[in-house]
Amino acid sequence: MNRDILFITGVSSGIGLACARFFLDQGYKVYGIGRSNSITHENYQFLLLDLSDNEAISRFRFSDEDGEKYVLINNAGVIGEICPFWEADLSNMQQVIQVNFVALTELTQRFIQSVPSGIILNISSGAGQRPVKGWSAYCASKAAVNLFSETLADEFEHYNQPFTIKSVAPGVVDTNMQTTIRKATKNEFPDRADFHHLYESQQLDAPEVTAQKLYYLLTHLDTYPATLLSLRSIELY
Template sequence: MKYAIITGSSKGLGASIAERLIKENVNIVSVARTENEGVRKLAAEKDLFYKHFTCDLSKVDEVDLVFSEISDIIFSGNTEEVLLVNNAGVIEPIDKVGNLDTNKVNINIQVNLLAPIVISNLFLQKAKDCKLTIVNVTSGAGERPIQGWSTYCSTKAALNMFTKTTALEQQSEQSKHVIIGYSPGIMDTDMQVEIRSSSKDSFHDIETFKGYKEQGLLRSADVVANALVDLLISGDVQSGTIYNVNELLK
């Protein structure tokens, strides 16, 4: 059997990835604070295994508990492949250093960086008899500084390095496991709404991001999800690579 575990699967890119994988006959484990009924119904129509877990990824104890339960379910004797998509992410706080909300900084680090590390660590411990592919959804913000996004840029840069380092370790062990990053570019999602709702004082480039929406430059989550899944099913995935949607859609 093939399983995909997707965090942040209730909306946006996570929901689109889940829907596309269901069409590819992959069993789905959904992880989010709320459940997407459309994803659940689509899996039922395809007669696939589907289970939703409610989880607040900003709470490490909750992450440990939920993903231990998930691993007990999916790492069974008849599991051939497991795909873990660490998709959930938060952009807040959007503000200059010196004005940052400490609680929002903590949540950002927990969700964007700590949760993917903890989950990946657990799954690599458990994936003894099947192939594990880990996709860490990152951002171009992890490769360049953006004023007002210091925490987001930092967590995504750290996630990229975690991805590359883990891949190097697995290659040294001649493991069959694969770990990659995926930078989805600018999408028409709730995160973009949140960005456009910030102030000029907090976010230097706000007019640029408003322009993306006004000029129709935001890709749909479905387009971005399909590019990722097409890559995964191509069989030509290079572990340790940070893939960019712009390159995949050329």
Template sequence: MKYAVVTGTSKGLGASIAKLLMEASVNVIGLARGKNQELENANLPGSYKHYQVDLVDMEQTEKTFENIISFLKEQPLESLQLVQNAALVTPIEQVGKQDIAKLTAHVHVNLLAPMVVSNLWLDAWRDSNLSLVIANITSGAANRSVYGWNAYGSTKAGLDRYTDTVAVEQEKLETGNKIILFDPSIMDTDMQGEIRSADPSQFVDVDQFKNYKTEDKLRDTDVVAKVLVERLLDESSIQNGEYYSVKDVF
């Protein structure tokens, strides 16, 4: 059986990725703070199993993934993929005015959780015959400094370096595992709504993001997810350590 674990499936890109994988007969395990009844009730070739978890909480995150791993080890696995999509964009604010609790939550979800999960994941399947695929969702913000996005850009840059390093390790160890980055660029999501609601004193480029919406430049999440899912469904074409972008297609 084919399985994929996807974080952040309550809405947005994560929900679209899960749905398209299920349509392709992949069984999806989704994680999010909230449920997604549409996915749970979907009549698709692939099944959906949901775990409610707050990735801010590392103890909860660890226990949840230990439970997922225990479940998966009882399944006749043909392939296993992990898509780490969940992320926060807030706090959008200049340094010196940030709420420490929000900043801590941001780093936990965007960077620490993917590191903790990857560590558990690679250890759990170390002695199996599976060749794992891990896709981490990045952003163009990792490669440029944007006023007010000091946290977001930094955590995405950290995720990029972490992904690159894990890829180097897996290559050296000759595990056959592949870990990649995928940049979805700008999409029509709730996160974009949060960005547009920022005050110009917090985020100087806010008008540009408002224009993306009014000028219909935001891609639908299904369109973006299709680019990644088509890649995931053709595992032989995936190159360990590669950076893939929706812009490669559009």
């Protein structure tokens, strides 16, 4: 029997884990892509893949299972070193670009080549649209994701391809990445006080809320024609 099929990267924790669980509850067949797994479900399959390993990505193949709708959520991402650019380890910066952008483009191309039609949601960040001191590699990688998504959307329209792509900023979500950010010193991250305030005033979204908003977006795509979106614009209740 045909069903909706979801592929999602970064299922080890945070948004990826919450999305995998939520979409399973909605009846999707879910393929979780990542380095570790904690989900056991009859409609779930874990695909081991380290997005920092280009050779592993080159060997990766999407399932050829028949489905009614195919969705790829490129969620995996890393913040990398938090520090002024001139103090950064360039090899760490390269890894941030690799995981956040290069791997995303490779998986996106393979997805397009593997399924007859589909929806691609790239998880971006507000940091892809404005500079954040101490986050040079992260900001650059997410800006690249945004423009890549806009370019691909134009190509889909021009060549009449049966795909939809969105680059989605989830807002400030209570994940391991936020914990890492709050541990940075004021010298490494001059805006750290703002993030501590968001945490202490309980203004962070739970990953489960982000998963619900992404599902709402997927089921109301006609309401959101723009390629670049913020989940802050979606009110669930």
